[in-house]
Amino acid sequence: MSDEATSSEGYKGRIGNLIRDARKHRGLTQHQLAELLATSQSAINRIEKGHQNLSLEMLARIGAALDSEIVALGAGPTHLRINGPTTLSGSIEVKTSKNAGVALLCASLLNRGRTTLRKVARIEEVNRLLEVLGSLGVQTRWLNEDNDLEIIPPKTLRLDAIDEAAARRTRSVIMFLGPLLHRSESFDLPYAGGCNLGERTVEPHMSALRPFGLEVKATDGNYHASVDRAVSPVRPIVLTERGDTVTENALMAAALHPGTTIIRNASSNYMVQDLCFYLQRLGVQVEGVGTTTLTVTGCTDIDVDVDYAPSEDPIEAMSLLAAAIVTSSTITIQRVPIEFLEIELATLEEMGLRYDRTEEYVARNGHTRLVDITTRPSTLHAPLDKIHPMPFPGLNIDNLPFFAVIAVVATGQTLLHDWVYENRAIYLTELTKLGAQVKLLDPHRVMIEGPTHLSGTEIVCPPALRPAVVILLAMLAAKGTSVLRSTYVIHRGYEDLAARLNELGASIETFRDI
Numbered sequence: 139m140s141d142e143a144t145s146s147e148g149y150k151g152r153i154g155n156l157i158r159d160a161r162k163h164r165g166l167t168q169h170q171l172a173e174l175l176a177t178s179q180s181a182i183n184r185i186e187k188g189h190q191n192l193s194l195e196m197l198a199r200i201g202a203a204l205d206s207e208i209v210a211l212g213a214g215p216t217h218l219r220i221n222g223p224t225t226l227s228g229s230i231e232v233k234t235s236k237n238a239g240v241a242l243l244c245a246s247l248l249n250r251g252r253t254t255l256r257k258v259a260r261i262e263e264v265n266r267l268l269e270v271l272g273s274l275g276v277q278t279r280w281l282n283e284d285n286d287l288e289i290i291p292p293k294t295l296r297l298d299a300i301d302e303a304a305a306r307r308t309r310s311v312i313m314f315l316g317p318l319l320h321r322s323e324s325f326d327l328p329y330a331g332g333c334n335l336g337e338r339t340v341e342p343h344m345s346a347l348r349p350f351g352l353e354v355k356a357t358d359g360n361y362h363a364s365v366d367r368a369v370s371p372v373r374p375i376v377l378t379e380r381g382d383t384v385t386e387n388a389l390m391a392a393a394l395h396p397g398t399t400i401i402r403n404a405s406s407n408y409m410v411q412d413l414c415f416y417l418q419r420l421g422v423q424v425e426g427v428g429t430t431t432l433t434v435t436g437c438t439d440i441d442v443d444v445d446y447a448p449s450e451d452p453i454e455a456m457s458l459l460a461a462a463i464v465t466s467s468t469i470t471i472q473r474v475p476i477e478f479l480e481i482e483l484a485t486l487e488e489m490g491l492r493y494d495r496t497e498e499y500v501a502r503n504g505h506t507r508l509v510d511i512t513t514r515p516s517t518l519h520a521p522l523d524k525i526h527p528m529p530f531p532g533l534n535i536d537n538l539p540f541f542a543v544i545a546v547v548a549t550g551q552t553l554l555h556d557w558v559y560e561n562r563a564i565y566l567t568e569l570t571k572l573g574a575q576v577k578l579l580d581p582h583r584v585m586i587e588g589p590t591h592l593s594g595t596e597i598v599c600p601p602a603l604r605p606a607v608v609i610l611l612a613m614l615a616a617k618g619t620s621v622l623r624s625t626y627v628i629h630r631g632y633e634d635l636a637a638r639l640n641e642l643g644a645s646i647e648t649f650r651d652i
């Protein structure tokens with residue numbers, strides 16, 4: 139680093155820039171931030187210009203006011219204080235999906251030209267991947283307040299300079315395998331992280347990519363990948379399980395394979411469809427989108443400037459529906475990707491949910507069907523049968539946890555069966571701390587008895603995104619003050635969730651230990 143960067147003036151200037159960016163991202167004027175901090179607009183102006191010495195306390199307060207990790211480096215985790223019970227009102231727009239976002243960031247490595255992605259969810263999972271891409275020499279830039287993102291890969295990737303710390307915090311780096319096998323004959327990737335949901339095997343990825351000549355050895359915390367260029371698929375690739383990221387890896391490997399690859403037992407889930415539409419924009423032929431057989435005719439080289447807008451997140455839409463249901467609120471949820479929420483809504487209707495929906499309209503990706511949904515306060519009862527997930531077009535496995543908190547307010551016994559994840563159901567038992575009756579029958583099944591009245595308490599976020607949000611939603615409905623500690627896991631998948639719920643009338647305060 140230069141003397142300028144490490145001098146006291148340099149630090150103050152950089153911190154000032156970070157604060158200005160975070161403030162703008164939150165849509166606040168200097169005056170509004172000053173009010174939140176009980177100081178003057180001119181003080182904020184001096185801070186942002188780097189003309190002000192900042193105390194640690196002031197930095198922590200700015201971090202809390204802006205709900206931003208950036209200005210609180212080293213200041214420890216963020217927590218939420220929730221006052222309930224809340225009734226929500228107004229309308230809220232669903233953001234684009236985490237899972238398409240991460241797939242598209244990986245897929246941008248296939249393209250030597252510029253990729254512009256529209257309205258990308260500004261979440262920690264995306265931030266980690268941007269750090270990893272940056273370390274490889276990829277230039278990425280947020281273009282505007284709309285979160286449009288520009289990605290320009292370098293001529294040669296610096297694979298040996300990969301940011302290990304960032305890579306280990308996200309499971310999504312596993313999706314580098316498909317694009318990278320075309321870029322290099324041998325490379326190392328740090329082991330993948332992600333939510334702690336028990337054993338999540340990577341073997342399906344290896345067997346899907348072996349027909350492209352990829353061999354992977356896992357030793358000392360790294361995947362050592364080597365590619366035999368003489369090997370290419372000679373018959374259809376049959377996936378042993380219909381996983382989303384494994385399908386995406388196979389698609390990306392096929393995209394730069396000159397020739398036709400057939401992928402059978404492919405996932406047809408939302409993020410896979412967004413990836414297929416992006417690949418089509420790159421000039422790759424993909425047939426069978428939305429089905430379980432994908433036929434891909436790849437290109438030897440991809441070098442196009444491409445603009446793509448991923449679709450809205452069905453899991454965020456479900457989270458907002460659950461928020462409305464447990465707080466018995468009337469809210470309008472705009473841009474709901476109904477195509478990927480049909481079974482969930484049908485199940486909720488059977489449980490007694492009343493809601494209105496608009497005519498369908500098309501997402502910016504030109505394909506996905508959207509509606510706006512207005513919820514009505516309803517009296518819910520438990521479903522007759524157990525609720526269990528299935529690959530799309532079944533009930534989405536990431537939406538299953540939300541039925542736990544919905545079951546808490548429904549009359550009767552609801553059985554949830556997560557047959558896939560070894561570990562996710564257990565986190566739902568945390569709801570008992572708020573007064574819910576949730577019984578773990580075995581690692582895959584929980585029985586919930588409702589309705590119960592919830593009361594506020596303090597809980598540490600479990601190490602899994604959806605269960606953590608489920609607890610947050612229960613806290614909205616709980617009487618009194620609750621504290622939810624260490625919320626990074628929520629920021630991994632949701633942009634500004636607390637602030638957006640506050641705009642609907644929730645009372646959620648972000649704070650830190652210092």
Ligand SMILES: CC(=O)N[C@H]1[C@@H](OP(=O)(O)OP(=O)(O)OC[C@H]2O[C@@H](n3ccc(=O)[nH]c3=O)[C@H](O)[C@@H]2O)O[C@H](CO)[C@@H](O)[C@@H]1O
Binds near residue numbers: 309310339535
């Ligand atoms: C970045 C991303 O897109 N993440 C999603 C993706 O993760 P991802 O594709 O990484 O999911 P995994 O490969 O971990 O699969 C999830 C679990 O399901 C098992 N499995 C999967 C498919 C199948 O047909 N049979 C089966 O048993 C796997 O062995 C594993 O235990 O898919 C998961 C399952 O939809 C979602 O929860 C994640 O949000």
Ligand SMILES: C=C(OP(=O)(O)O)C(=O)O
Binds near residue numbers: 536603604631
């Ligand atoms: C399990 C999830 O994601 P990931 O694959 O990123 O861990 C999720 O989105 O709920």
